[in-house]
Amino acid sequence: MPAVIRAKCIVVGDAGVGKSSMCQLFSSDGAHFPKNYTMTIGAEFMIKPVVIPDTQDTVELYIYDSAGKEIFSDMVIKFWDHPSMVIVVYDVTNESSFSSCEKWLERVRSQKPDLMITGVLVANKIDLDQRRLISPKAGKELAHRTGLDYYECSAKEMQNVDTPFYFLASEYYKLYHEKLEMFKACVA
């Protein structure tokens, strides 16, 4: 029987940047894009299995799509114990959503300061090219400085939304195998 590895994936960022759109699109395999805006209250939870290429194994992502509105911040933090990975999302047409990214990342990382938590920075709404204010260069720089991998996507155009999730699942799978080697080594 193939192994099932489980990961808690925390999705954060300012309100309205498209976290819920990304999560719903990804977890429904592109079948569901929320056409109307519904503000997330607390956190939305979904489970999405990702089969790791060239293996029989699966990484199950337990996705916590967190409310971006500051008024819910005390509430959402309660869902974040034992995070395995983090996705920080911003809207390329919204400067303040970009400058909030570090704050969001810090909040998640402070849950487990001693632990390495893999994460990605996602620039959403790249379809709005005319209104774009945050350049890819600025995004990449922030990602580099904060130890994240950088991705661009458009949830509306269903473009590249899955990639950051797949990347995180595969990194987590690698990490599991590294730890197994460590478990073996420490009794060898």
Added chain:
Amino acid sequence: MFDLALSEAGAQIILATSSDDKYPPEHMIDGKDETFWATCGLYPQEFVIRFTSLVNINSVSITCYNIRDIKLEVNSDDSQNFKTIEQKEFQSSDSAPQIEDFSFGNVKAQNLRVVIESGYDHFCAVYKITVNGTAVH
């Protein structure tokens, strides 16, 4: 007194919350030091050992890695009513396994449940669990 939690002695793992076929929970009770059960992510994690009969537990020893908060519970019948007999925070260890011993007066048990409530990393390993005691006659 002998090790009640050996598969050779008839003990069984009747539940475990992680199962990677290469690192199954049975590795904890196979009597070997180097084989282990790996947790596959998320907390809490738990496993339940069922003894061949009702037993008196005198001590429990666990060899593991990356475990932080742990809880031992027993029941003396097959009900879901587990009673906590020990709760502890383990110290982290660098490149050697954590070895922890617990002593008890006489605790009657049919099943032993071990709950790993948190860890020092995303994944934990349990190499071995030994339960010393006697069968209740």
